[in-house]
Amino acid sequence: MIRVLLPAPLCELTGTEREVDLEVEAPATTARVLDALEARFPALRGTIREHGTKKRRAYVRFFACRRDLSHDDPDAPLPDEVASGREPFIVLGAMSGG
Template identity: 55%
Template sequence: MRVVLPAHLRTLAGVHGEVLLSVAGTELTQRCVLDALEAAYPVLGGTIRDRKTGKRRAFVRFYACEEDLSNEAPDAPLPAVIADAITAGREPFMVVGAMAGG
């Protein structure tokens, strides 16, 4: 599967462009994607989700197939259409830094 990271996380992980991962399991979830990402790039541990709670960090969003997946439960299976597109490599799982301000 393909994972797109924001520039600052690519720099931290020492990667250029998309990250390619293999994700084990029958159902694709946010947790299994992030587990595989952090296993491949341990330096990213704690940057995308809290180490203790496993919850998504504030100002980090997840997208795939033009759908915002950020508020889905980490262990909820991704919708079949999205999971199929991601595992087939047609669409990336995107980690995006959110903007805030007034």
């Protein structure tokens, strides 16, 4: 079971709590977590990743175990702590401004 933490705007969009539990086929990867998340909540399609390319949107970041995973290969295995459910996979909306 993978624990996913979503930012408030995505919780409102999906009508869920901040933490969502997902079943993901092993090995757990960012791509598989996001596929499972979008399958369960179709309203998220295009909000976290681009529709056609499935690339991470510019102002979305992924964290786990105090590491920024945003630029890691989406098919790389997630840390064991995330795969076991001990640590969450965090989707975070980044901010910018001047």
